[in-house]
Amino acid sequence: MKVGLDVGGTKIEAVAVDGDLRVVGRVRIPTGWGPDAVTRTIVEAVRALGTEAGVDLALVRSVGVGIPGQIEAGSGRVVHAVNLGVEELDLVAALEPRLGVPVRIENDVKAAALGAYALLSGAARPPRSMAYLNLGTGIAAGIVSDGVLWRGARGTAGEVGHISVDPNGPLCRCGQRGCIEAFAGGGAIAEHWARRSALPVRDVFDAADAGEPSAIQLRAGLARGVAAAIRVLVLTADVDIVVLGGGVTALGDRLMTDVAAELSASAEASPFMRSLRLRERAELLPPGSPAAALGAALVGAAGDARHDTQEALIHG
Structure with a gap:
């Protein structure tokens, strides 16, 4: 035991x-x-x-x-x-x-990556490699290949949250601008929303559905950040699958619909990106896992x- x-x-x-x-x-x-x-x-x-x-x-x-x-x-x-x-x-x-x-x-996050890989290993066609992308207060990933956690030379493999995807984007707590975490981290979204709420990311989605411009912008930034993280993980580690977990994924299909649209938009402009089939390689961790x-x-x-x-x- x-x-x-x-x-x-x-x-x-x-x-x-x-x-x-x-x-x-x-x-x-x-x-x-x-x-x-x-x-x-x-x-x-x-x-x-x-x-x-x-x-x-x-x-x-x-x-x-x-x-x-x-x-x-x-x-x-x-x-x-x-x-x-x-x-x-x-x-x-x-x-x-x-x-x-x-x-x-x-x-x-690295422990969760090992657990997610173990859960997927029981599938009909288990992946040889997987990235677990944690969408919580911050953004980070763990990468597992053939059941072994990949740490990198100094243990920072998977720290995709602090990759800048827009030098003119919002300031990140790490000091850079336009980091993935500055767009998609739950903490950053709550800070920009600046309204007291137990579930600020959900409230942003609800307000965006109601047509509020600032919420629409934050929601679009979240999808952009998550899609960027998926692209980075596939392009750098070429994992079979990217599994999304963490508190933000409680949004379920509302989140994945936005992310899928963002991935599709980037694929339309690039035959190479289309060949990667990113939409098919990203999925949510089952709720309550x-x-x-x-x-x-x-x-x-x-x-x-x-x-x-x-x-x-x-x-x-």
């Missing part, structure tokens, strides 16, 4: 996965703020699998954690997880004594080989 956790800015999703990669338990709890609270709520989420989901924690042999921020290569440290109030934390050192099993951590937590479980299981068999998880 493996446990995987997707640590988000507001909630932690934890899953228990058996040897056939079947999710046998799943819980969600609020995420704490700051290093100590993040650590504590991760432990609470694991224990909740036993108390709320009926998982036998004595069978668990590894824990994997997908978390925002930068993961220092070869370590258990996460840095700059600003949405969690964590500047620097050795998460593995904090968790292993409390859980009693091997723990590994990974960037949340536990891809990120599943991927984290796979990350944890990969680390289990580095350890001898240890005691089961602490109960209570």
Whole structure:
């Protein structure tokens, strides 16, 4: 049995996965703020699998954690997880004594990429390569080929959000202008919308449907940014498929219709772009999919080989 956790800015999703990669338990709890609270709520989420989901924690042999921020290569440290109030934390050192099993951590988008690839591997014609494009507060991707995560020379493979596609475009938080994230990131859209709302991107779409000019412009920019990210991922990595996930994809067909139109418009002007069949190579992650937590479980299981068999998880 493996446990995987997707640590988000507001909630932690934890899953228990058996040897056939079947999710046998799943819980969600609020995420704490700051290093100590993040650590504590991760432990609470694991224990909740036993108390709320009926998982036998004595069978668990590894824990994997997908978390925002930068993961220092070869370590258990996460840095700059600003949405969690964590500047620097050795998460593995904090968790292993409390859980009693091997723990590994990974960037949340990269973990989700592994999980999405595992879900697609059960399809009738599984892809050899895949990019997972996360559309959330920011924009980033993870690239998987033959089941292996591609990190690049310095771990930045897939950071497509900060590719500038318009030097005269809106200012991005990275300091450049016209980045994909400045057009399509949920945080950037909410900032430009500048109206208090629990779901600002959805409100932008609704206002655009009602004919509001500023909303129409923001909605068009979102489609332009997502289409640009898909083109970049296919043109640079030539992946079989680009899977879109993250909070913005809750818009479903409303989003994909706009993105498909943007991809079609660029293909009309270029026989080469038409040959890439980009519309056919982009799809949404199914709603409610536990891809990120599943991927984290796979990350944890990969680390289990580095350890001898240890005691089961602490109960209570």
